[in-house]
Amino acid sequence: MNRILLLLLCALILNSCKETEKKNLTEELRPIAEVFGEFYEFKKSINPIEATKAGYSQYNDTIANYISDDYIFYLKDRYAYFLEELDKYDSTKVSGSDWMSLRVMKWDCSVKLQGVMNPIVTVASPIYDLPSFELMPLFQIQSLHLYVAQLAGGTSVQPFNTVEDYTNWLSRLDDYLSFLDTSIVKMKLGMAKGVVLPKVLTLKMLPQVRSFIDIPLEENLFYQPILNFPDGMSDVDKDILESNYAAFIKDKLTPKYVELNQFLTEEYLPKCRETDGLLDLPNGKETYQYLIKLHTTTNMNADEIHELGLSEVARISSEMEIIKNQIGFNGDLKSFFNSLRTKKDLMPFNNPEEVIANFNAINDRIALRIDSLFELTPKAGFNVRRTEAFREASASAEYTPGSKDGTRAGIFYVPIPNVKTYNTVHDEALFLHEAIPGHHFQLSLQQENKDLPEFLHPESMGVFVEGWALYAESLGKELGVYTDPYQYFGMLSMEMHRAIRLVVDTGLHAKGWSREKAIQYSLDNEAESEESIIAEVERYMATPGQALSYKLGQLKIRELRTKAEKALGTNFNIREFHSQILNSGSLPLVLLEEKLNGWIVSQSK
Structure with missing residues (x-):
């Protein structure tokens, strides 16, 4: 055969092989959007109520039996599958925003898979041998x-x-x-x-x-x-x-x-059992360390968090002393707490409608200044509503997001078990946390963000969601509230409440504290009523680790703001900073820090 023809034939064969290899590679590495979409369908199917909450109707007739063996084995299989899929990609194969979303998904799948591992069916390290x-x-x-x-x-x-x-x-x-x-x-x-x-x-x-x-x-x-x-x-x-x-x-x-x-x-x-913490259950110490990772997205241990909590309690106590003295109260902080719990001026309402009206009035005041801090605001509305009677006695104030299409507004639930003793000292900080610019802003913007894959639209990372809401409480003076020293003290009191959680949650589940010791520590360091404190401590007993997310998330956001302010000086723009926090969905803290560090560098240039 003519040498030129032979070379051409070889070239054609080689090119054909490369095209086949390229085709196979393309077929194997499907668009990352497909993986994200498949993951979100999985997420909706395993939590149909959350799908309903987000406005999807196809699961409105089902509830997942999430404690059944079949369900748990299914989770294990699917989380492992998605991790295998994600391992096929690297930062050169997807856009920057998709790479961030991919890493959030990978973190979620990894930590959830760790939580459903079972030593009966797989060889695993002791951390997987958790009390079920x-x-x-x-x-x-x-x-x-x-x-x-x-x-x-x-x-x-x-x-x-x-x-x-x-x-x-x-x-x-x-x-x-x-x-x-x-x-x-x-x-x-x-x-x-x-x-x-217990x-x-x-x-x-x-x-x-x-x-x-x-x-x-x-x-x-x-x-x-x-x-x-x-x-x-x-x-x-x-x-x-x-x-x-x-x-x-x-x-x-x-x-x-x-x-x-x-x-x-x-x-x-x-x-x-008569005992109160996880430490008293089989492998309780390992279980609690896993829950710390799940809820905080950090590798901190219980001792580190406990010491951080003690430090924050001391810092906030010093600020409280300043406000107490400004008010003119003669006595120590504990006496001041007791006076706040019984101060009639802070319990002015005769019917629940007045409580709701007070929150709506706070909303009106904040609306006058919100644009000075935020360039991103949600389209969705929200309502303030009293918590249902059947769960009111044990409930905390909470926010439920509206539907994604906006047909159902978000709801800020307020428990009012006894309107005559309803204390207003926390109302402004509570509104900033649950509504604007806290949960309502963050969660609504997250699910309205069309640039995010849909699996990032629901609440997701509690440390981000609750950390943002606690950070939002600190914006009150910039938003025209906290002009009353009692309301500012209420904000400090709510921050103290979250700092105490670091001490009490770790105390109960890692240091052998009793329920009674946890209650007394809280009574000694905050102005909440004894009834409220008891309900909170029992909440920590039922949901170990969850309460740690608030303060650790807030401290990270505040740390990043301080870092940006120092690095950028007069070029720091608070509206852009808040957009950077809110425009990527709920992020593990390590990814949030990485993103903001990159933003600071880009702004410096």
Whole structure:
């Protein structure tokens, strides 16, 4: 064969091989947006209520039985799969913003996979040999039985606008009953393994369960949607739904609550432990270290966090002394705390509507200055609403985001168990935290950001979400509030509350503190009522590590602001700084710091 033709043939063959190799590589390395999309579908499927919360309707008829063995094995498989997919990419194959999103996803999958590893089915390091939290699935706060009851009233995120919505809810409740069945099975297993709740938490849970037993149908929270049909629904549909809801409550729901109450009272309570922290459970120390990592996105240990908490308590106490002296109070801080708890001028309301109106007035004042600190503001609105009565006694103020499409506004829930003793000392700081520019700004901007993959739209990293909200409390003077020294002291008191959490949470779960010691430490160092402090300490007992996220996130954001102000001097722009914090979704602290350091360098140039 002619040499030139041979060379051409070889070149064609070589080029064909390269094209085939390139095609195979392209097929293997699909667009990262596809991986992000697949991950978000997975996230919605494993938490259908969160999908509903975000405005997606395809899962409105289901609840995930997240304590079942099948569910846990599924999580393990899928998190491992997504980590394998992400390992195919590097920073040269995706854009800068997608690389940041990829790293957030990778962190999330890695830490969640670590949490569902099981030594029975895999060889793992001792940190994976954790006491199973699925063996303690119900507790007195932030528990599914409370969330479902909140949805049941028809005024939360579960829609009740059509006949399909009403039937979806009954289907979702069937799944809920299956979850309760599994809960009883798992708790019995926990009793056998010595993995049980502290007795005091179970005692607090019993009235919540009993509140749905021996109650007239029309007073039952699960019947309320029948008493509030939407306009336009036919009488025939109303009659059918009324009959179906009444039958479900009578024949299924109430008997299940009776069964659960009997189990908790007669079998579980006698086996509950008298101790209060994770340290007293099998592998409790390792479990708590994992939860620290999960909730703070750091590698700090309990001793480091405890010492940081003590340092912050001392610093904030010094600031409190200054304000106390400005007010003219003669006495020590503890006496001042007691005076605030009982000061009638700080308890001015006669009905709950006045409490709500006060928060709306704070909103009006802040609105006058918000543009001076923020160039990014959300489109979504929000409402201030009283917390539902069934959970009000144990609830804290909280924010629930609106739907992504804006059809459902965000809700700032305020517990008002006794309006006559409702104390206003924290109201301005509380509004800044839960509403503007705290949770409402951050979470709304996050889910409205079309440049982010959808999996970054929900709440996600608590250390970022709560850290931002606590940082937002410090912006009050810049936003025209805290002109009253009592309100400024209220802000210091709320910051102190979060600093105390570092001490008390680690004290309970890593240093052998009792519930009573934790309560007393809080009483000695903050102005919260004893009733509120007891509820908070019991919250830390039920949800170890979660309360650490607030202060650690806030300190990191404040540290980055101080660093930027020093580095940039007169070129520092607070509106741009806040945009940099809020325009990438919820980030682990290590990635947030990396991003802001890069921004500081770019601004310096």
